[in-house]
Amino acid sequence: MTQGSESEQVRELQARLRQIGHFHRSPTAFYGSMTAEAVSGFQRKRGLAETGSVDGTTWRRLLAVTRTPTAGELRPATTNELDEPDPRCLKGRVLCISKESRTLAWMIDGTVVAAMDVRFGSENTPTREGTFSVGWKAEDWESTLYHTPMPYAMFFSGGQAVHYSPDFAARGYSGASHGCVNVRDKKKIASVFGQVKVGDKVVVHW
Structure with missing residues (x-):
């Protein structure tokens, strides 16, 4: 070879x-x-x-x-390697998001159900870290601030949400979000969107 x-x-x-x-x-x-x-x-x-x-x-x-x-x-589920899950992700239903590995793992009671690549906000519009919960969901949403599409949005901290990003799909890590957690695999985020419930935990960590 x-x-x-x-x-x-x-x-x-x-x-x-x-x-x-x-x-x-x-x-x-x-x-x-x-x-x-x-x-x-x-x-x-x-x-x-x-x-x-x-x-x-x-x-x-x-x-x-x-x-x-x-x-x-x-044929792994994500291009980026998943790191060890944060301890806060090991119980219940959790969107476990790692800034270090740039991955999102949808976990239920410590088991990874789905995993995907993500990107975050820039220095000027950083993605907040901490423990949150899904406040509301919108399958077809457009940002009221930036007027950009946010399909399969799951809001967890003010206007910050996990959502599919056509820009991430096209440009990869050469771009950044305005603070949201961007996903580039539309099929995967659509599937997870259908499973996640309002009130499920969201953990954003290094």
């Missing part, structure tokens, strides 16, 4: 590298520059020639220090 390759074996390679901390994104099955860098790092640590490509020796060494990836590892 080398740069430009695309196969399910590449997906497995990425998942195995992720298990041991060399690859930090969801497996894509495409062997690009980030995969090559991850392979080089693995080779360097194991005293192998740093080619950035996977030969028989590199593959056998990787198999020896990893396990067969699960279906969830091969």
